[in-house]
Amino acid sequence: xxxxxxxxxxxxxxxxxxxxxxxxxxxxxxxxxxxxxxxxxxxxxxxxxxxxxxxxxxxxxxxxxxxxxxxxxxxxxxxxxxxxxxxxxxxxxxxxxxxxxxxxxxxxxxxxxxxxxxxxxxxxxxxxxxxxxxx
Numbered sequence: 266x267x268x269x270x271x272x273x274x275x276x277x278x279x280x281x282x283x284x285x286x287x288x289x290x291x292x293x294x295x296x297x298x299x300x301x302x303x304x305x306x307x308x309x310x311x312x313x314x315x316x317x318x319x320x321x322x323x324x325x326x327x328x329x330x331x332x333x334x335x336x337x338x339x340x341x342x343x344x345x346x347x348x349x350x351x352x353x354x355x356x357x358x359x360x361x362x363x364x365x366x367x368x369x370x371x372x373x374x375x376x377x378x379x380x381x382x383x384x385x386x387x388x389x390x391x392x393x394x395x396x397x398x399x400x
Contacts, residue, residue, distance in 0.1 A: 275330060277301035283312050286323060291330040294360050296369060296396045302328075303353050310349070320349040333360065353399060366400045369393055 273292035279285070287305030289298060306324045309315070315323055322345055325337050336359065337344060344352055362368070373393045378386040
């Protein structure tokens, strides 16, 4: 496993959604990559019928950045006691920049349709809005 450098960005990967949970690769975490990982996990839980009490344990090891693995290792008892939604709140709070939600809101407020079709622009705004769920 390689260490993350500031120039690397973590990304969500999932080769077989019905068989295995997604992986968040090592690197700086963006709200978009974290949301993709979260949604992939939720879909995995549904497809596999993973009980709520087992969800964090089933997927936390798929946060591959060594810094996050150390954080999880050091705080495992607490983190494993959380629901998946509570766990994601902790991950966002600890691993995203403190102003990430304000940055997303500002992107939404400063967005313009320009020459795009309205429905494409609306989908862009909705995609930014979904990042704010649970924040």
